[in-house]
Amino acid sequence: MDKIIVGLKRVVDYNVRVQVKSDGSGVETDGVKMSINPFDEIALEEALRIKEAGNASEVIAVSIGGSDAQQQLRTGLAMGADRAILVKVDGDIDPLSVARIFKALAEKEGAELVMLGKQAIDDDSTQVPQMLAAIWDRPQATFASGVSIDGNVAKVVREVDAGLETVEVDLPAVISVDLRLNEPRYVKLPDIMKAKKKPLDEIALADLSVEAGPTIKELAFAPPDGRQRGIKVDDVAGLVSALKEKGLV
Amino acid sequence: MAKVLIIAEHDGSALNPATAKCVSCAAAIDGAEIDVLVLAASAGEIAAQAAAIDGVSRVLTAERPENEHALAAVQAPQVAALAGDYTHVIGPSTTFGRDLMPRVAALCGVNQVTDIMAVEGSHTFKRPIYAGNAIVTVEAPGDALLVATARVASWPAAAAGNSAPIEAAAADADLPTHTRYVGIESAASDRPDLQTASRVVAGGRALGSEEQFQLVYQLADVLGAAVGASRAAVDAGYCPNELQVGQTGKIIAPELYIAIGISGAIQHMTGIKDAGTIVAINKDEEAPIFEVADVGLVADLFAVMPELTAALSN
Ligand SMILES: Cc1cc2nc3c(=O)[nH]c(=O)nc-3n(C[C@H](O)[C@H](O)[C@H](O)COP(=O)(O)OP(=O)(O)OC[C@H]3O[C@@H](n4cnc5c(N)ncnc54)[C@H](O)[C@@H]3O)c2cc1C
Ligand SMILES: Nc1ncnc2c1ncn2[C@@H]1O[C@H](COP(=O)(O)O)[C@@H](O)[C@H]1O
Numbered sequence: 001m002d003k004i005i006v007g008l009k010r011v012v013d014y015n016v017r018v019q020v021k022s023d024g025s026g027v028e029t030d031g032v033k034m035s036i037n038p039f040d041e042i043a044l045e046e047a048l049r050i051k052e053a054g055n056a057s058e059v060i061a062v063s064i065g066g067s068d069a070q071q072q073l074r075t076g077l078a079m080g081a082d083r084a085i086l087v088k089v090d091g092d093i094d095p096l097s098v099a100r101i102f103k104a105l106a107e108k109e110g111a112e113l114v115m116l117g118k119q120a121i122d123d124d125s126t127q128v129p130q131m132l133a134a135i136w137d138r139p140q141a142t143f144a145s146g147v148s149i150d151g152n153v154a155k156v157v158r159e160v161d162a163g164l165e166t167v168e169v170d171l172p173a174v175i176s177v178d179l180r181l182n183e184p185r186y187v188k189l190p191d192i193m194k195a196k197k198k199p200l201d202e203i204a205l206a207d208l209s210v211e212a213g214p215t216i217k218e219l220a221f222a223p224p225d226g227r228q229r230g231i232k233v234d235d236v237a238g239l240v241s242a243l244k245e246k247g248l249v
Numbered sequence: 250m251a252k253v254l255i256i257a258e259h260d261g262s263a264l265n266p267a268t269a270k271c272v273s274c275a276a277a278i279d280g281a282e283i284d285v286l287v288l289a290a291s292a293g294e295i296a297a298q299a300a301a302i303d304g305v306s307r308v309l310t311a312e313r314p315e316n317e318h319a320l321a322a323v324q325a326p327q328v329a330a331l332a333g334d335y336t337h338v339i340g341p342s343t344t345f346g347r348d349l350m351p352r353v354a355a356l357c358g359v360n361q362v363t364d365i366m367a368v369e370g371s372h373t374f375k376r377p378i379y380a381g382n383a384i385v386t387v388e389a390p391g392d393a394l395l396v397a398t399a400r401v402a403s404w405p406a407a408a409a410g411n412s413a414p415i416e417a418a419a420a421d422a423d424l425p426t427h428t429r430y431v432g433i434e435s436a437a438s439d440r441p442d443l444q445t446a447s448r449v450v451a452g453g454r455a456l457g458s459e460e461q462f463q464l465v466y467q468l469a470d471v472l473g474a475a476v477g478a479s480r481a482a483v484d485a486g487y488c489p490n491e492l493q494v495g496q497t498g499k500i501i502a503p504e505l506y507i508a509i510g511i512s513g514a515i516q517h518m519t520g521i522k523d524a525g526t527i528v529a530i531n532k533d534e535e536a537p538i539f540e541v542a543d544v545g546l547v548a549d550l551f552a553v554m555p556e557l558t559a560a561l562s563n
Binding site for chain 2: 012014017018019020027094095096099118119121122123124125126127128129130131132133134135137138139140141142143145155158159160161162163164165166167168169170173178179180215216217218219220221222223224227229230231232233234235236237238239240242243246248249
């Protein structure tokens with residue numbers, strides 16, 4: 001296979017407990033730690049392993065967002081991506097437009113595999129990979145926990161509600177990855193130095209002739225209904241009687 | 250007026266309860282007329298079950314051999330072929346719906362509203378973001394088709410008692426052959442289904458081994474409960490992956506959730522926010538799970554589990 005494109009979204013780090021702004025206009029992101037979406041790191045790791053096994057020639061990391069996303073792309077280059085592309089977009093962009101951008105890049109680069117995370121942990125929308133596969137008219141293998149490449153076919157194990165499903169897809173294809181696929185490698189200092197010399201290109205949205213689709217407006221943000229801290233019991237007998245009192249046993 | 254098409258989830262022979270939950274979500278849209286679409290190799294029994302759901306006007310069937318297994322690439326063009334007659338197309342937030350619905354949305358040229366937890370208007374909904382740490386109210390364009398998933402833990406299953414008409418649908422589309430089903434591996438279990446059970450007992454990393462995880466199964470059996478797990482327990486191989494509860498596992502809403510040796514990470518709590526009563530057993534009194542547990546017991550699980558199982562078995 002020739003090239004693999006990997007999507008790296010810059011998101012609030014998964015360890016941060018996000019807070020809704022007091023005026024309900026959004027969530028607090030000022031001064032908050034930002035990272036690569038954890039699923040995307042796994043997608044990149046898998047792409048690198050496919051390349052290292054001799055099944056791909058180049059791994060291209062792509063982020064769609066503001067200039068800040070260069071940080072995440074540099075991390076991706078340090079992990080081992082060959083080059084990176086930042087598609088500059090100011091402000092929010094809807095999943096269908098993101099999918100259109102990936103399609104334009106996949107066609108431009110002649111990519112045979114696009115590997116994405118199964119969901120971005122900020123909007124939790126779980127749409128871009130499936131949308132890309134739809135408009136590119138190619139197969140999708142979502143929620144992957146196992147990937148093997150054999151010539152022009154990828155065999156993918158998918159984590160579904162009922163268990164582990166296996167599908168076979170013809171390349172080119174889109175794979176969205178789940179957490180158990182692999183453990184991403186740690187980046188070492190020499191890799192960070194090397195990554196500085198790798199190409200990171202910036203592209204404007206207009207260069208890809210992508211038009212943004214009808215978007216969904218975000219009207220207001222609120223914290224979830226909180227649960228109250230309940231009671232503590234001293235022993236098993238206390239627990240059993242608390243359950244009986246609530247009519248649960 | 251809203252005309253809603255719901256995509257039925259099934260395993261080839263029986264309807265999944267997620268479908269009746271989607272009907273509740275659709276029924277929350279003012280004046281909604283609700284059709285259910287069954288894509289299957291043979292729809293008979295499944296369609297009959299869908300026709301029994303209260304609030305359903307019509308059940309449409311698309312029977313073709315290609316529909317034997319739910320492949321999004323095969324199903325999406327058939328759904329898209331029918332979508333023109335509807336204002337809304339809704340599927341469940343299960344892995345089935347999460348896989349299929351965005352593909353349908355993209356074929357129809359629209360974005361999807363993921364995980365509807367409340368209906369505020371025909372095109373205005375509430376949905377969780379940031380692992381449920383924020384709830385956003387979204388408004389989709391009123392003049393375009395609305396494609397969505399309904400967050401199944403937020404909706405009760407609509408009751409059964411109806412007998413809606415069943416008709417064959419004209420879901421004609423060219424179907425791709427680039428995606429092929431190979432097989433599925435499920436840990437066979439006679440226990441209640443995690444996503445619909447009214448009681449769930451879940452174990453975490455603290456169980457320490459697959460053998461010791463039996464303590465969780467034993468308590469579950471006494472309670473007639475389903476078994477769940479944290480990601481750490483699944484990753485460590487104590488139990489199968491389909492038992493994972495949380496942001497990237499199953500989002501559930503049982504009446505009773507008993508968490509054993511689970512710390513209560515944000516990603517885990519996302520999965521049980523809507524549980525009725527949360528019970529936690531953890532040896533660390535500072536564990537975050539106690540901030541949300543209705544009943545907490547600070548104890549070594551290995552010391553108390555046998556006693557608890559015995560106490561509840563009689
Ligand atoms: C993107 C992302 C998605 C994730 N999705 C999920 C998800 O869907 N579901 C999920 O669960 N996690 C998820 N996680 C992982 C999550 O962050 C936690 O790592 C995980 O939930 C921890 O599992 P645990 O509570 O079993 O283990 P730990 O956090 O290690 O907690 C073990 C607990 O057991 C207690 N304990 C130890 N010994 C005993 C004993 N003898 N008796 C009683 N108590 C004892 C300890 O005090 C501790 O509180 C996700 C993480 C990421 C990054
Ligand atoms: N702005 C973005 N830049 C790069 N990749 C993205 C972006 N948005 C989404 N993706 C990819 O699509 C996946 C699913 O995102 P979503 O559909 O938004 O949940 C993510 O895990 C990324 O791999």
